[in-house]
Amino acid sequence: xxxxxxxxxxxxxxxxxxxxxxxxxxISKNYGAVEALRDLSLEFPKGQLTSLLGPSGCGKTTLLKxxxxxxxxxxxxxxxxxxxxxxxxxDRAFVFQDFALLPWASVLKNVTFGLxxxxxxxxxxxxxxxxxxxxxxxxxxxxxxPHELSGGMRQRVGLARALAVDADVLLMDEPFSAVDEQTRRxxxxxxxxLVQNENKTFIFVTHSIEEAVYVSDxxxxxxxxxxxxxxxxxxxxxxxxxxxxxxxxxxxLDIVDNIxxxxxxxxx
Amino acid sequence: MPNRAxxxxxxxxxxxxxxxxxxxxxxxxxxxxxxxETMGALFDMARSGVLFEAYAETLQxxxxxxxxxxxxxxxxxLWVGLSNFxxxxxxxxxxxxxxxxxxxxxxxxxxxxxxxxxxxxxxxCIMAMPVIVxxxxxxxxxxxxxxxxxxxSFLAPKHSILLRIVIPAASPVIFAGLRLGVSAGFIGAxxxxxxxxxxxxxxIITYSRSIADYPSMYAAIFSIILLxxxxxxxxxxxxxxxxxxxxxxxxxx
Numbered sequence: 001x002x003x004x005x006x007x008x009x010x011x012x013x014x015x016x017x018x019x020x021x022x023x024x025x026x027i028s029k030n031y032g033a034v035e036a037l038r039d040l041s042l043e044f045p046k047g048q049l050t051s052l053l054g055p056s057g058c059g060k061t062t063l064l065k066x067x068x069x070x071x072x073x074x075x076x077x078x079x080x081x082x083x084x085x086x087x088x089x090x091d092r093a094f095v096f097q098d099f100a101l102l103p104w105a106s107v108l109k110n111v112t113f114g115l116x117x118x119x120x121x122x123x124x125x126x127x128x129x130x131x132x133x134x135x136x137x138x139x140x141x142x143x144x145x146p147h148e149l150s151g152g153m154r155q156r157v158g159l160a161r162a163l164a165v166d167a168d169v170l171l172m173d174e175p176f177s178a179v180d181e182q183t184r185r186x187x188x189x190x191x192x193x194l195v196q197n198e199n200k201t202f203i204f205v206t207h208s209i210e211e212a213v214y215v216s217d218x219x220x221x222x223x224x225x226x227x228x229x230x231x232x233x234x235x236x237x238x239x240x241x242x243x244x245x246x247x248x249x250x251x252x253l254d255i256v257d258n259i260x261x262x263x264x265x266x267x268x
Numbered sequence: 269m270p271n272r273a274x275x276x277x278x279x280x281x282x283x284x285x286x287x288x289x290x291x292x293x294x295x296x297x298x299x300x301x302x303x304x305e306t307m308g309a310l311f312d313m314a315r316s317g318v319l320f321e322a323y324a325e326t327l328q329x330x331x332x333x334x335x336x337x338x339x340x341x342x343x344x345x346l347w348v349g350l351s352n353f354x355x356x357x358x359x360x361x362x363x364x365x366x367x368x369x370x371x372x373x374x375x376x377x378x379x380x381x382x383x384x385x386x387x388x389x390x391x392x393c394i395m396a397m398p399v400i401v402x403x404x405x406x407x408x409x410x411x412x413x414x415x416x417x418x419x420x421s422f423l424a425p426k427h428s429i430l431l432r433i434v435i436p437a438a439s440p441v442i443f444a445g446l447r448l449g450v451s452a453g454f455i456g457a458x459x460x461x462x463x464x465x466x467x468x469x470x471x472i473i474t475y476s477r478s479i480a481d482y483p484s485m486y487a488a489i490f491s492i493i494l495l496x497x498x499x500x501x502x503x504x505x506x507x508x509x510x511x512x513x514x515x516x517x518x519x520x521x
Binding site: 065068069070088089090092093094096097098100102104113114117118161165171 | 412414415417418419420421422423424425428432433436437439511
């Protein structure tokens with residue numbers, strides 16, 4: 001019953017009409033005897049935000065790290081812009097759940113890290129970094145150290161670092177889970193703006209149903225035991241109604257309810 | 269409030285010196301001079317130049333031993349921390365070195381290396397190196413996984429991950445190891461001079477004790493402790509300058 005309702009509002013074939021920035025084909029990942037992912041395939045349309053949503057232990061972070069090239073799949077392939085990839089590359093940037101900022105380095109040094117590793121000269125990389133630090137709303141904090149910033153500000157630094165390297169694909173591992181509720185709402189609104197303005201593909205791991213439905217063009221629901229994509233939902237109608245109206249849109253509320261209905265039995 | 273910290277340190281030193289003075293005045297033992305007597309002996313030795321001659325002698329094995337221990341200790345520690353193979357190969361050696369009753373082993377060192385500088389340097393190294401190696405290796409092994417992943421995902425080559433991420437992240441614990449190692453090295457240098465051949469500060473201690481000139485004996489001991497404290501403070505300052513944001517701990521905590 002719940003399933004049929006989703007299908008009414010989300011005609012699936014839309015995905016095929018848009019070119020994929022990232023394709024994941026038949027990925028399996030075993031940790032010893034534990035099967036983290038089994039024969040998982042998924043397409044990530046270019047210029048859109050796709051969420052990986054599921055209960056804990058469903059392998060969503062594992063999948064993201066395989067796409068990032070940080071983990072090696074046991075079998076299967078990842079394609080970015082049509083090319084197979086097996087290690088981190090300039091086409092992908094990562095935003096970490098725990099921010100992963102270097103505590104001995106200033107905000108500026110943290111944001112320039114990726115550019116420095118790509119061999120960009122000092123003055124150029126600092127100019128680029130200053131632009132993105134300003135974009136994420138941290139102008140004036142260039143020479144602060146991470147411990148002097150709040151949790152939300154730290155994640156803005158993490159975001160600026162990922163944006164600065166100008167990768168096609170942004171991989172975000174529960175980026176807002178360690179910040180407070182109000183900051184998180186602001187982040188979610190900002191993220192919608194980012195998806196619209198930056199011509200990038202976003203892959204977003206979250207365990208929050210509301211967050212996934214709010215920010216995503218496409219939601220992939222992952223289920224554990226064995227890990228698999230159980231369904232792909234594409235909200236279609238409320239995206240253009242403005243950030244203030246999304247949370248009371250009937251379609252938004254229906255999708256949230258339906259996802260909860262299908263996940264409920266997997267949550268202990 | 270750095271001034272308050274300094275005030276407290278001075279207060280603590282004053283209390284210690286005062287207690288020493290009182291204990292010397294009672295006296296707790298005939299062989300225990302007062303603080304002022306000891307300071308008097310210290311200034312006499314400094315004025316006559318005996319003290320500086322002694323340090324010229326003592327600092328040789330101390331400096332050589334501490335420098336060797338610091339460099340080789342950190343290098344081996346990094347190696348051991350980064351590779352399981354070297355962990356299995358080297359860790360037991362340093363754990364044994366740390367637990368060994370060194371004073372009992374000194375005759376063996378003398379048999380093998382004579383009574384010269386080599387043996388004394390070895391004593392300093394055996395005292396200083398294990399804690400430096402063990403601290404460095406465990407610090408390196410405990411680099412937060414997300415730091416390393418961050419380095420890899422932003423395309424840092426292996427040597428950059430080591431130099432820009434692993435070593436700075438490990439630096440607080442490496443420096444803690446250095447501080448412990450250097451203090452142990454000071455103990456080792458004096459131990460070598462007492463147990464192998466009486467030279468330098470060890471000679472002052474041995475000789476003063478034999479002629480019951482206790483103020484000079486305690487002055488020599490006091491001076492070596494003072495030097496160790498000053499050196500440790502210098503090490504701490506170096507750390508603060510090198511890794512500024514590290515004092516406040518990790519962001520991910």
